[in-house]
Amino acid sequence: MRRLLLSLGALGLVACAAASGFMKGDTSSIISGVAESTTTVMGLTQDLSKCDQIGAAEVTFDEERTIGGAVALNWVQQGGGLLVDVSTADAAALANPKTLSIQETPRNQLHRYLNVVGKNLASRSTRPTLQWTFGVLDAEVVNAISAPGGYVFVTRGLLRRVDNEAALAGILSHEISHVTRKDAFAIYQKTKVDQCKSLAYAKAGQKEGAAVLRSYSPGFINQAYAALNAFSGGRLDLNAAANSALLTLFSDEFVHRYLEGGYARDQELAADASALELSVASGYSPRGFVEFVGALPPGGNFFAHHPPPSDRVAAMRLMLGKTRMASVGGRPGSPFSPFSQDLSALPLVPLHDELAAVR
Amino acid sequence: MRQVAAVLALVLAAGAAWALAPGDRVFIRGRDVAVLQSTASDAATLAKLQPGDAVIWRGADKKKPTWHRVETKGKAGFVYFANLSTTPPASELLTSPDGAKKVDAQAFASSGAAGKALTDGAIRYGNQDEKNKGEVHPTMKEAVRQTQTVEAIAAQRTDDEIAAQASRITGGQK
Numbered sequence: 032m033r034r035l036l037l038s039l040g041a042l043g044l045v046a047c048a049a050a051s052g053f054m055k056g057d058t059s060s061i062i063s064g065v066a067e068s069t070t071t072v073m074g075l076t077q078d079l080s081k082c083d084q085i086g087a088a089e090v091t092f093d094e095e096r097t098i099g100g101a102v103a104l105n106w107v108q109q110g111g112g113l114l115v116d117v118s119t120a121d122a123a124a125l126a127n128p129k130t131l132s133i134q135e136t137p138r139n140q141l142h143r144y145l146n147v148v149g150k151n152l153a154s155r156s157t158r159p160t161l162q163w164t165f166g167v168l169d170a171e172v173v174n175a176i177s178a179p180g181g182y183v184f185v186t187r188g189l190l191r192r193v194d195n196e197a198a199l200a201g202i203l204s205h206e207i208s209h210v211t212r213k214d215a216f217a218i219y220q221k222t223k224v225d226q227c228k229s230l231a232y233a234k235a236g237q238k239e240g241a242a243v244l245r246s247y248s249p250g251f252i253n254q255a256y257a258a259l260n261a262f263s264g265g266r267l268d269l270n271a272a273a274n275s276a277l278l279t280l281f282s283d284e285f286v287h288r289y290l291e292g293g294y295a296r297d298q299e300l301a302a303d304a305s306a307l308e309l310s311v312a313s314g315y316s317p318r319g320f321v322e323f324v325g326a327l328p329p330g331g332n333f334f335a336h337h338p339p340p341s342d343r344v345a346a347m348r349l350m351l352g353k354t355r356m357a358s359v360g361g362r363p364g365s366p367f368s369p370f371s372q373d374l375s376a377l378p379l380v381p382l383h384d385e386l387a388a389v390r
Numbered sequence: 391m392r393q394v395a396a397v398l399a400l401v402l403a404a405g406a407a408w409a410l411a412p413g414d415r416v417f418i419r420g421r422d423v424a425v426l427q428s429t430a431s432d433a434a435t436l437a438k439l440q441p442g443d444a445v446i447w448r449g450a451d452k453k454k455p456t457w458h459r460v461e462t463k464g465k466a467g468f469v470y471f472a473n474l475s476t477t478p479p480a481s482e483l484l485t486s487p488d489g490a491k492k493v494d495a496q497a498f499a500s501s502g503a504a505g506k507a508l509t510d511g512a513i514r515y516g517n518q519d520e521k522n523k524g525e526v527h528p529t530m531k532e533a534v535r536q537t538q539t540v541e542a543i544a545a546q547r548t549d550d551e552i553a554a555q556a557s558r559i560t561g562g563q564k
Contacts, residue, residue, distance in 0.1 A: 104533045126507070154420050155441075251520070274511075367474045
Protein backbone atom coordinates (compact mmCIF):
# COMPACT_ATOMS: atom_id res chain seq x y z
CA MET A 32 0.00 0.00 0.00
CA ARG A 33 2.88 2.32 0.52
CA ARG A 34 3.10 2.80 -3.21
CA LEU A 35 -0.64 3.40 -3.34
CA LEU A 36 -0.33 5.61 -0.34
CA LEU A 37 2.59 7.30 -1.99
CA SER A 38 0.65 8.01 -5.15
CA LEU A 39 -2.54 8.90 -3.34
CA GLY A 40 -0.56 10.73 -0.73
CA ALA A 41 1.40 12.73 -3.22
CA LEU A 42 -1.74 13.68 -5.09
CA GLY A 43 -3.60 14.36 -1.90
CA LEU A 44 -0.92 16.41 -0.29
CA VAL A 45 -0.30 18.48 -3.39
CA ALA A 46 -4.00 19.12 -3.86
CA CYS A 47 -4.46 19.91 -0.20
CA ALA A 48 -1.39 22.06 0.00
CA ALA A 49 -2.23 24.00 -3.14
CA ALA A 50 -5.72 24.68 -1.91
CA SER A 51 -4.68 25.57 1.57
CA GLY A 52 -1.81 27.81 0.68
CA PHE A 53 0.70 25.60 2.48
CA MET A 54 2.99 25.44 -0.53
CA LYS A 55 4.40 28.86 -1.14
CA GLY A 56 6.99 28.16 -3.82
CA ASP A 57 9.07 31.32 -3.77
CA THR A 58 10.91 31.22 -0.47
CA SER A 59 12.53 34.60 -0.87
CA SER A 60 9.14 36.29 -0.98
CA ILE A 61 8.11 34.90 2.38
CA ILE A 62 11.33 35.02 4.31
CA SER A 63 10.47 38.58 5.13
CA GLY A 64 7.27 37.38 6.79
CA VAL A 65 9.08 34.84 8.91
CA ALA A 66 12.70 35.71 9.53
CA GLU A 67 13.48 38.07 12.33
CA SER A 68 16.22 40.55 11.60
CA THR A 69 17.06 40.47 15.26
CA THR A 70 17.86 36.75 15.17
CA THR A 71 21.50 36.53 16.15
CA VAL A 72 24.03 33.81 15.55
CA MET A 73 23.80 33.11 19.26
CA GLY A 74 20.02 32.85 19.03
CA LEU A 75 20.26 30.36 16.20
CA THR A 76 22.84 28.35 18.12
CA GLN A 77 20.54 28.21 21.12
CA ASP A 78 17.64 27.09 18.96
CA LEU A 79 19.71 24.34 17.35
CA SER A 80 20.78 23.21 20.80
CA LYS A 81 17.14 22.98 21.84
CA CYS A 82 16.48 20.81 18.80
CA ASP A 83 19.25 18.45 19.88
CA GLN A 84 17.72 18.30 23.37
CA ILE A 85 14.29 17.53 21.93
CA GLY A 86 15.79 14.77 19.79
CA ALA A 87 17.85 13.29 22.62
CA ALA A 88 14.88 12.70 24.92
CA GLU A 89 13.59 9.13 24.86
CA VAL A 90 10.12 8.92 23.32
CA THR A 91 7.49 8.46 26.05
CA PHE A 92 4.29 6.50 25.53
CA ASP A 93 2.31 9.76 25.56
CA GLU A 94 4.43 11.16 22.74
CA GLU A 95 4.27 7.84 20.86
CA ARG A 96 0.48 7.78 21.08
CA THR A 97 0.16 11.41 19.94
CA ILE A 98 2.50 11.09 16.97
CA GLY A 99 1.04 7.66 16.21
CA GLY A 100 -2.49 9.08 16.17
CA ALA A 101 -1.49 11.84 13.75
CA VAL A 102 0.26 9.31 11.51
CA ALA A 103 -2.71 6.93 11.71
CA LEU A 104 -5.02 9.72 10.50
CA ASN A 105 -2.77 10.14 7.47
CA TRP A 106 -2.94 6.40 6.70
CA VAL A 107 -6.72 6.51 7.04
CA GLN A 108 -7.09 9.50 4.74
CA GLN A 109 -4.58 8.37 2.14
CA GLY A 110 -5.85 4.79 2.27
CA GLY A 111 -9.33 5.87 1.17
CA GLY A 112 -10.90 5.97 4.62
CA LEU A 113 -11.93 3.19 6.98
CA LEU A 114 -14.57 0.67 5.96
CA VAL A 115 -16.76 1.54 8.93
CA ASP A 116 -20.19 3.05 9.59
CA VAL A 117 -19.24 5.98 11.75
CA SER A 118 -20.81 7.00 14.99
CA THR A 119 -22.83 10.19 14.82
CA ALA A 120 -22.20 10.93 18.49
CA ASP A 121 -20.89 14.28 19.67
CA ALA A 122 -17.23 14.92 20.47
CA ALA A 123 -17.67 14.19 24.18
CA ALA A 124 -19.15 10.76 23.48
CA LEU A 125 -16.48 10.00 20.86
CA ALA A 126 -13.82 10.67 23.47
CA ASN A 127 -15.10 7.72 25.53
CA PRO A 128 -14.49 4.66 23.36
CA LYS A 129 -15.58 2.17 26.03
CA THR A 130 -19.11 3.58 26.12
CA LEU A 131 -19.61 4.92 22.60
CA SER A 132 -22.74 3.47 20.97
CA ILE A 133 -21.82 1.47 17.85
CA GLN A 134 -24.28 0.50 15.11
CA GLU A 135 -24.57 -3.22 14.35
CA THR A 136 -23.81 -3.16 10.63
CA PRO A 137 -21.87 -5.63 8.46
CA ARG A 138 -18.96 -3.19 8.15
CA ASN A 139 -18.78 -2.63 11.90
CA GLN A 140 -19.08 -6.38 12.51
CA LEU A 141 -16.11 -6.84 10.17
CA HIS A 142 -14.14 -4.50 12.41
CA ARG A 143 -15.30 -6.32 15.51
CA TYR A 144 -14.01 -9.60 14.06
CA LEU A 145 -10.71 -8.04 12.97
CA ASN A 146 -10.17 -6.58 16.43
CA VAL A 147 -10.89 -9.86 18.18
CA VAL A 148 -8.35 -11.61 15.94
CA GLY A 149 -5.81 -8.80 16.32
CA LYS A 150 -6.19 -8.27 20.05
CA ASN A 151 -5.80 -11.98 20.73
CA LEU A 152 -2.47 -11.87 18.89
CA ALA A 153 -1.39 -8.62 20.55
CA SER A 154 -2.14 -10.05 24.00
CA ARG A 155 0.79 -12.43 23.40
CA SER A 156 3.12 -9.70 22.15
CA THR A 157 5.73 -7.87 24.20
CA ARG A 158 3.30 -4.92 24.55
CA PRO A 159 0.07 -6.69 25.49
CA THR A 160 -1.50 -3.78 27.37
CA LEU A 161 -1.48 -1.16 24.61
CA GLN A 162 -4.89 0.01 23.36
CA TRP A 163 -4.52 -1.89 20.07
CA THR A 164 -6.76 -0.77 17.22
CA PHE A 165 -7.16 -2.74 13.97
CA GLY A 166 -8.85 -1.11 10.98
CA VAL A 167 -9.81 -1.94 7.39
CA LEU A 168 -8.91 0.69 4.79
CA ASP A 169 -11.27 1.05 1.85
CA ALA A 170 -8.57 0.50 -0.78
CA GLU A 171 -8.34 -2.18 -3.44
CA VAL A 172 -4.54 -2.44 -3.32
CA VAL A 173 -3.09 -5.31 -1.25
CA ASN A 174 -1.25 -3.99 1.78
CA ALA A 175 -0.99 -3.48 5.53
CA ILE A 176 0.49 -0.64 7.53
CA SER A 177 0.92 0.38 11.17
CA ALA A 178 1.46 3.51 13.23
CA PRO A 179 3.21 3.95 16.58
CA GLY A 180 1.14 3.45 19.71
CA GLY A 181 -0.85 0.43 18.50
CA TYR A 182 -2.59 1.24 15.20
CA VAL A 183 -2.70 -1.51 12.55
CA PHE A 184 -4.49 -1.25 9.21
CA VAL A 185 -5.14 -3.73 6.41
CA THR A 186 -6.77 -2.93 3.08
CA ARG A 187 -10.00 -4.30 1.68
CA GLY A 188 -7.91 -5.64 -1.24
CA LEU A 189 -5.73 -7.58 1.17
CA LEU A 190 -8.74 -9.14 2.88
CA ARG A 191 -10.10 -10.22 -0.50
CA ARG A 192 -6.84 -12.08 -1.11
CA VAL A 193 -6.63 -13.79 2.28
CA ASP A 194 -8.29 -17.20 2.38
CA ASN A 195 -7.60 -18.38 5.92
CA GLU A 196 -7.21 -16.82 9.36
CA ALA A 197 -3.62 -18.04 9.76
CA ALA A 198 -2.60 -15.79 6.85
CA LEU A 199 -4.50 -12.85 8.33
CA ALA A 200 -2.89 -13.52 11.71
CA GLY A 201 0.57 -13.49 10.14
CA ILE A 202 -0.12 -10.17 8.42
CA LEU A 203 -1.47 -8.56 11.60
CA SER A 204 1.42 -10.00 13.62
CA HIS A 205 3.93 -8.51 11.17
CA GLU A 206 2.44 -5.05 11.77
CA ILE A 207 2.12 -5.66 15.53
CA SER A 208 5.82 -6.45 15.50
CA HIS A 209 6.70 -3.11 13.88
CA VAL A 210 4.87 -1.40 16.78
CA THR A 211 6.34 -3.57 19.56
CA ARG A 212 9.86 -3.23 18.13
CA LYS A 213 9.30 0.53 17.77
CA ASP A 214 10.66 0.40 14.24
CA ALA A 215 9.23 3.85 13.45
CA PHE A 216 11.24 5.54 16.19
CA ALA A 217 14.49 5.71 14.21
CA ILE A 218 12.76 7.61 11.40
CA TYR A 219 10.77 9.71 13.86
CA GLN A 220 13.66 10.80 16.08
CA LYS A 221 15.72 11.96 13.10
CA THR A 222 12.67 13.66 11.56
CA LYS A 223 12.04 15.55 14.78
CA VAL A 224 15.56 16.98 14.97
CA ASP A 225 15.76 17.76 11.25
CA GLN A 226 12.42 19.56 11.17
CA CYS A 227 13.17 21.46 14.36
CA LYS A 228 16.47 22.66 12.93
CA SER A 229 14.86 23.55 9.60
CA LEU A 230 12.40 25.65 11.55
CA ALA A 231 15.19 27.41 13.40
CA TYR A 232 17.06 28.07 10.15
CA ALA A 233 13.87 29.31 8.49
CA LYS A 234 13.30 31.75 11.31
CA ALA A 235 16.89 32.95 10.99
CA GLY A 236 16.45 33.42 7.23
CA GLN A 237 19.02 30.76 6.42
CA LYS A 238 18.80 28.62 3.27
CA GLU A 239 18.73 25.40 5.34
CA GLY A 240 15.19 26.34 6.30
CA ALA A 241 13.98 26.52 2.69
CA ALA A 242 11.99 23.24 2.85
CA VAL A 243 9.94 24.46 5.79
CA LEU A 244 9.46 27.86 4.17
CA ARG A 245 8.20 26.25 0.97
CA SER A 246 5.77 23.94 2.76
CA TYR A 247 4.13 26.11 5.41
CA SER A 248 2.63 29.57 5.72
CA PRO A 249 4.44 32.34 7.62
CA GLY A 250 1.73 32.28 10.28
CA PHE A 251 2.21 28.57 10.83
CA ILE A 252 6.00 28.92 11.01
CA ASN A 253 5.70 31.72 13.54
CA GLN A 254 3.37 29.57 15.64
CA ALA A 255 5.79 26.62 15.51
CA TYR A 256 8.73 28.84 16.34
CA ALA A 257 6.88 30.32 19.32
CA ALA A 258 6.56 26.76 20.66
CA LEU A 259 10.25 26.09 20.10
CA ASN A 260 11.14 29.41 21.71
CA ALA A 261 9.06 28.54 24.77
CA PHE A 262 10.75 25.15 25.17
CA SER A 263 12.97 25.40 28.22
CA GLY A 264 14.39 21.89 28.40
CA GLY A 265 13.00 18.63 29.70
CA ARG A 266 10.37 16.93 27.59
CA LEU A 267 8.42 18.48 24.77
CA ASP A 268 4.70 17.77 25.26
CA LEU A 269 3.38 17.35 21.73
CA ASN A 270 -0.12 16.77 23.10
CA ALA A 271 -0.26 20.34 24.41
CA ALA A 272 -2.26 22.85 22.36
CA ALA A 273 0.67 25.28 22.43
CA ASN A 274 2.81 22.72 20.59
CA SER A 275 0.28 21.73 17.92
CA ALA A 276 2.26 23.33 15.10
CA LEU A 277 5.34 21.33 16.08
CA LEU A 278 3.24 18.15 16.07
CA THR A 279 2.12 19.00 12.53
CA LEU A 280 5.68 19.77 11.45
CA PHE A 281 6.99 16.45 12.78
CA SER A 282 4.03 14.28 11.69
CA ASP A 283 3.86 15.55 8.13
CA GLU A 284 7.55 14.96 7.55
CA PHE A 285 7.47 11.54 9.23
CA VAL A 286 4.67 10.49 6.84
CA HIS A 287 6.63 11.84 3.87
CA ARG A 288 9.83 10.04 4.82
CA TYR A 289 8.08 6.78 5.61
CA LEU A 290 6.27 6.78 2.27
CA GLU A 291 9.53 7.55 0.49
CA GLY A 292 11.65 4.88 2.10
CA GLY A 293 9.70 2.61 4.42
CA TYR A 294 11.46 0.56 7.03
CA ALA A 295 14.89 -0.98 6.55
CA ARG A 296 15.11 -4.39 4.92
CA ASP A 297 16.36 -6.05 8.12
CA GLN A 298 13.45 -4.52 10.06
CA GLU A 299 10.99 -6.09 7.59
CA LEU A 300 12.64 -9.51 7.78
CA ALA A 301 12.75 -9.34 11.58
CA ALA A 302 9.03 -8.42 11.57
CA ASP A 303 8.34 -11.52 9.43
CA ALA A 304 10.24 -13.69 11.94
CA SER A 305 8.34 -12.14 14.86
CA ALA A 306 5.07 -12.57 12.97
CA LEU A 307 5.66 -16.30 12.64
CA GLU A 308 6.56 -16.58 16.33
CA LEU A 309 3.47 -14.66 17.42
CA SER A 310 1.00 -16.42 15.15
CA VAL A 311 2.39 -19.90 15.93
CA ALA A 312 2.32 -19.10 19.66
CA SER A 313 -1.36 -18.23 19.18
CA GLY A 314 -1.99 -21.65 17.64
CA TYR A 315 -1.98 -20.88 13.89
CA SER A 316 -0.12 -22.86 11.26
CA PRO A 317 2.87 -20.88 9.93
CA ARG A 318 1.90 -22.12 6.45
CA GLY A 319 -0.87 -19.52 6.12
CA PHE A 320 1.43 -16.50 6.31
CA VAL A 321 4.34 -18.04 4.37
CA GLU A 322 2.05 -19.06 1.50
CA PHE A 323 0.33 -15.67 1.48
CA VAL A 324 3.66 -13.83 1.16
CA GLY A 325 4.86 -16.37 -1.42
CA ALA A 326 1.81 -15.73 -3.60
CA LEU A 327 2.41 -11.95 -3.75
CA PRO A 328 3.62 -10.82 -7.17
CA PRO A 329 7.01 -9.11 -6.91
CA GLY A 330 6.97 -5.34 -7.30
CA GLY A 331 3.89 -3.39 -8.29
CA ASN A 332 1.67 -2.16 -5.52
CA PHE A 333 2.24 -5.20 -3.33
CA PHE A 334 4.02 -4.15 -0.16
CA ALA A 335 6.31 -1.65 -1.86
CA HIS A 336 9.60 -1.15 0.05
CA HIS A 337 9.42 -4.67 1.49
CA PRO A 338 12.07 -7.16 0.40
CA PRO A 339 10.96 -9.27 -2.59
CA PRO A 340 8.44 -11.98 -1.59
CA SER A 341 10.90 -14.70 -2.61
CA ASP A 342 13.51 -13.36 -0.14
CA ARG A 343 10.92 -13.11 2.62
CA VAL A 344 9.70 -16.67 2.06
CA ALA A 345 13.26 -18.00 1.91
CA ALA A 346 14.12 -16.30 5.21
CA MET A 347 10.98 -17.61 6.92
CA ARG A 348 11.47 -21.18 5.64
CA LEU A 349 15.09 -21.11 6.77
CA MET A 350 14.04 -19.91 10.21
CA LEU A 351 11.32 -22.54 10.54
CA GLY A 352 13.72 -25.27 9.43
CA LYS A 353 16.48 -24.23 11.80
CA THR A 354 14.24 -23.82 14.83
CA ARG A 355 12.66 -27.21 14.13
CA MET A 356 16.05 -28.88 13.72
CA ALA A 357 17.26 -27.34 16.97
CA SER A 358 14.19 -28.64 18.74
CA VAL A 359 14.38 -32.18 17.31
CA GLY A 360 18.13 -32.30 17.92
CA GLY A 361 17.63 -31.56 21.59
CA ARG A 362 19.69 -28.38 21.56
CA PRO A 363 18.97 -26.11 24.48
CA GLY A 364 16.21 -23.65 23.67
CA SER A 365 13.40 -21.90 25.44
CA PRO A 366 11.04 -24.55 26.85
CA PHE A 367 8.22 -22.27 25.74
CA SER A 368 9.33 -21.79 22.10
CA PRO A 369 6.19 -22.25 19.99
CA PHE A 370 8.37 -23.82 17.29
CA SER A 371 9.14 -26.82 19.49
CA GLN A 372 5.72 -28.36 18.78
CA ASP A 373 4.61 -30.29 15.69
CA LEU A 374 3.90 -27.35 13.39
CA SER A 375 2.22 -29.55 10.77
CA ALA A 376 -0.57 -30.23 13.25
CA LEU A 377 -1.46 -26.55 13.61
CA PRO A 378 -4.60 -25.37 11.77
CA LEU A 379 -5.05 -22.68 9.12
CA VAL A 380 -8.43 -21.80 10.76
CA PRO A 381 -11.33 -20.74 8.52
CA LEU A 382 -12.23 -17.07 8.21
CA HIS A 383 -15.39 -15.78 9.85
CA ASP A 384 -18.44 -14.83 7.81
CA GLU A 385 -17.96 -11.15 8.73
CA LEU A 386 -15.33 -10.97 5.99
CA ALA A 387 -18.12 -11.37 3.44
CA ALA A 388 -18.67 -7.62 3.80
CA VAL A 389 -15.54 -7.00 1.77
CA ARG A 390 -15.59 -9.91 -0.67
CA MET B 391 20.90 -12.70 1.31
CA ARG B 392 23.62 -11.76 3.79
CA GLN B 393 21.08 -9.53 5.53
CA VAL B 394 18.66 -12.47 5.69
CA ALA B 395 21.33 -14.58 7.35
CA ALA B 396 22.15 -11.79 9.79
CA VAL B 397 18.51 -11.41 10.82
CA LEU B 398 18.16 -15.16 11.20
CA ALA B 399 21.27 -15.30 13.34
CA LEU B 400 19.76 -12.69 15.64
CA VAL B 401 16.43 -14.51 15.83
CA LEU B 402 18.03 -17.87 16.52
CA ALA B 403 20.48 -16.46 19.04
CA ALA B 404 17.60 -14.91 20.91
CA GLY B 405 16.07 -18.34 21.42
CA ALA B 406 19.24 -20.14 22.37
CA ALA B 407 20.77 -21.37 25.60
CA TRP B 408 18.05 -21.04 28.19
CA ALA B 409 18.95 -22.05 31.69
CA LEU B 410 15.56 -22.39 33.31
CA ALA B 411 15.29 -24.31 36.57
CA PRO B 412 12.22 -25.41 38.56
CA GLY B 413 11.36 -22.61 40.97
CA ASP B 414 12.21 -19.85 38.49
CA ARG B 415 9.74 -17.09 37.75
CA VAL B 416 8.16 -17.05 34.29
CA PHE B 417 5.43 -14.90 32.77
CA ILE B 418 2.01 -15.34 31.21
CA ARG B 419 1.44 -14.63 27.49
CA GLY B 420 -2.14 -14.07 26.42
CA ARG B 421 -5.45 -12.89 27.84
CA ASP B 422 -7.44 -14.94 30.37
CA VAL B 423 -4.94 -17.82 30.34
CA ALA B 424 -6.35 -20.77 32.28
CA VAL B 425 -4.46 -22.55 35.03
CA LEU B 426 -5.96 -26.05 35.00
CA GLN B 427 -6.17 -28.53 37.85
CA SER B 428 -4.78 -31.30 35.64
CA THR B 429 -3.85 -31.94 32.01
CA ALA B 430 -7.14 -33.72 31.34
CA SER B 431 -9.33 -32.11 28.67
CA ASP B 432 -12.16 -31.65 31.19
CA ALA B 433 -9.98 -30.33 34.01
CA ALA B 434 -11.31 -27.58 36.26
CA THR B 435 -9.94 -24.05 35.87
CA LEU B 436 -8.17 -22.93 39.06
CA ALA B 437 -7.38 -19.40 37.95
CA LYS B 438 -7.33 -17.12 34.94
CA LEU B 439 -4.20 -15.04 34.44
CA GLN B 440 -3.41 -11.96 32.39
CA PRO B 441 -0.42 -10.91 30.25
CA GLY B 442 2.68 -10.38 32.35
CA ASP B 443 1.39 -12.16 35.46
CA ALA B 444 4.32 -13.96 37.09
CA VAL B 445 4.11 -17.66 38.04
CA ILE B 446 6.58 -20.14 39.53
CA TRP B 447 7.64 -22.74 36.97
CA ARG B 448 7.91 -26.35 38.12
CA GLY B 449 8.65 -28.06 34.79
CA ALA B 450 6.89 -29.84 31.94
CA ASP B 451 4.46 -32.67 32.62
CA LYS B 452 6.14 -36.00 31.82
CA LYS B 453 3.14 -37.54 30.04
CA LYS B 454 1.93 -34.39 28.26
CA PRO B 455 5.05 -32.20 27.86
CA THR B 456 3.16 -29.36 26.21
CA TRP B 457 1.59 -28.70 29.62
CA HIS B 458 3.76 -27.16 32.31
CA ARG B 459 3.27 -27.20 36.05
CA VAL B 460 3.14 -23.78 37.67
CA GLU B 461 2.28 -22.20 41.00
CA THR B 462 0.41 -18.98 41.37
CA LYS B 463 -1.28 -17.27 44.28
CA GLY B 464 -0.94 -20.37 46.45
CA LYS B 465 -2.40 -22.70 43.81
CA ALA B 466 -0.61 -25.33 41.73
CA GLY B 467 -1.83 -26.24 38.26
CA PHE B 468 -1.02 -26.60 34.60
CA VAL B 469 -0.58 -24.03 31.81
CA TYR B 470 -0.16 -24.70 28.09
CA PHE B 471 3.51 -24.12 27.19
CA ALA B 472 2.88 -21.49 24.49
CA ASN B 473 1.12 -19.31 27.08
CA LEU B 474 4.36 -18.94 29.05
CA SER B 475 7.40 -16.75 28.46
CA THR B 476 10.78 -16.44 30.11
CA THR B 477 10.66 -12.66 29.68
CA PRO B 478 8.11 -10.19 31.03
CA PRO B 479 6.28 -7.78 28.71
CA ALA B 480 8.16 -4.62 27.85
CA SER B 481 8.04 -1.72 30.27
CA GLU B 482 6.57 1.59 29.11
CA LEU B 483 7.94 5.10 29.60
CA LEU B 484 5.27 7.36 31.05
CA THR B 485 5.39 11.11 31.43
CA SER B 486 5.52 12.16 35.07
CA PRO B 487 5.89 15.43 36.97
CA ASP B 488 9.60 14.59 37.37
CA GLY B 489 10.06 13.99 33.64
CA ALA B 490 9.39 10.37 32.78
CA LYS B 491 9.39 7.02 34.54
CA LYS B 492 9.45 3.43 33.34
CA VAL B 493 6.60 1.24 34.55
CA ASP B 494 5.95 -2.45 34.00
CA ALA B 495 3.08 -3.67 31.82
CA GLN B 496 0.70 -4.17 34.73
CA ALA B 497 1.32 -0.74 36.23
CA PHE B 498 0.94 0.68 32.74
CA ALA B 499 -2.38 -1.14 32.24
CA SER B 500 -3.78 0.37 35.43
CA SER B 501 -2.34 3.84 34.82
CA GLY B 502 -5.06 4.99 32.46
CA ALA B 503 -2.50 5.78 29.76
CA ALA B 504 -3.02 2.34 28.24
CA GLY B 505 -6.67 3.08 27.46
CA LYS B 506 -5.95 6.28 25.55
CA ALA B 507 -7.68 6.65 22.22
CA LEU B 508 -6.73 9.42 19.78
CA THR B 509 -5.08 12.07 21.95
CA ASP B 510 -6.25 15.68 22.05
CA GLY B 511 -3.14 16.59 20.07
CA ALA B 512 -3.88 14.08 17.32
CA ILE B 513 -7.52 15.21 17.14
CA ARG B 514 -6.43 18.85 16.83
CA TYR B 515 -3.98 17.77 14.10
CA GLY B 516 -6.77 16.14 12.09
CA ASN B 517 -9.32 18.89 12.65
CA GLN B 518 -7.13 21.89 11.80
CA ASP B 519 -8.47 23.97 8.92
CA GLU B 520 -5.35 23.64 6.79
CA LYS B 521 -5.75 19.84 6.74
CA ASN B 522 -9.36 20.03 5.62
CA LYS B 523 -9.20 22.26 2.56
CA GLY B 524 -9.46 20.97 -0.98
CA GLU B 525 -11.32 18.00 -2.43
CA VAL B 526 -9.58 15.12 -0.65
CA HIS B 527 -11.95 12.39 0.57
CA PRO B 528 -12.22 11.41 3.23
CA THR B 529 -11.31 14.72 4.79
CA MET B 530 -9.04 14.67 7.81
CA LYS B 531 -12.06 15.49 9.98
CA GLU B 532 -13.82 12.44 8.57
CA ALA B 533 -10.68 10.38 9.19
CA VAL B 534 -10.77 11.49 12.84
CA ARG B 535 -14.38 10.34 13.27
CA GLN B 536 -13.77 7.06 11.44
CA THR B 537 -10.71 6.33 13.56
CA GLN B 538 -12.56 7.14 16.79
CA THR B 539 -15.37 4.78 15.76
CA VAL B 540 -12.94 1.93 15.09
CA GLU B 541 -11.12 2.69 18.34
CA ALA B 542 -14.42 2.28 20.15
CA ILE B 543 -15.09 -1.04 18.42
CA ALA B 544 -11.61 -2.17 19.49
CA ALA B 545 -11.95 -0.89 23.06
CA GLN B 546 -15.27 -2.65 23.56
CA ARG B 547 -13.87 -6.12 22.88
CA THR B 548 -14.02 -8.05 26.14
CA ASP B 549 -11.58 -10.49 27.72
CA ASP B 550 -14.20 -13.20 27.18
CA GLU B 551 -14.28 -12.52 23.43
CA ILE B 552 -10.47 -12.66 23.24
CA ALA B 553 -10.38 -15.88 25.27
CA ALA B 554 -13.10 -17.41 23.06
CA GLN B 555 -11.05 -16.51 19.98
CA ALA B 556 -7.95 -18.17 21.48
CA SER B 557 -10.02 -21.26 22.18
CA ARG B 558 -11.51 -21.26 18.65
CA ILE B 559 -8.01 -21.45 17.12
CA THR B 560 -6.85 -24.34 19.27
CA GLY B 561 -10.14 -26.18 19.47
CA GLY B 562 -10.23 -25.60 23.21
CA GLN B 563 -6.99 -27.54 23.77
CA LYS B 564 -5.49 -24.90 26.02
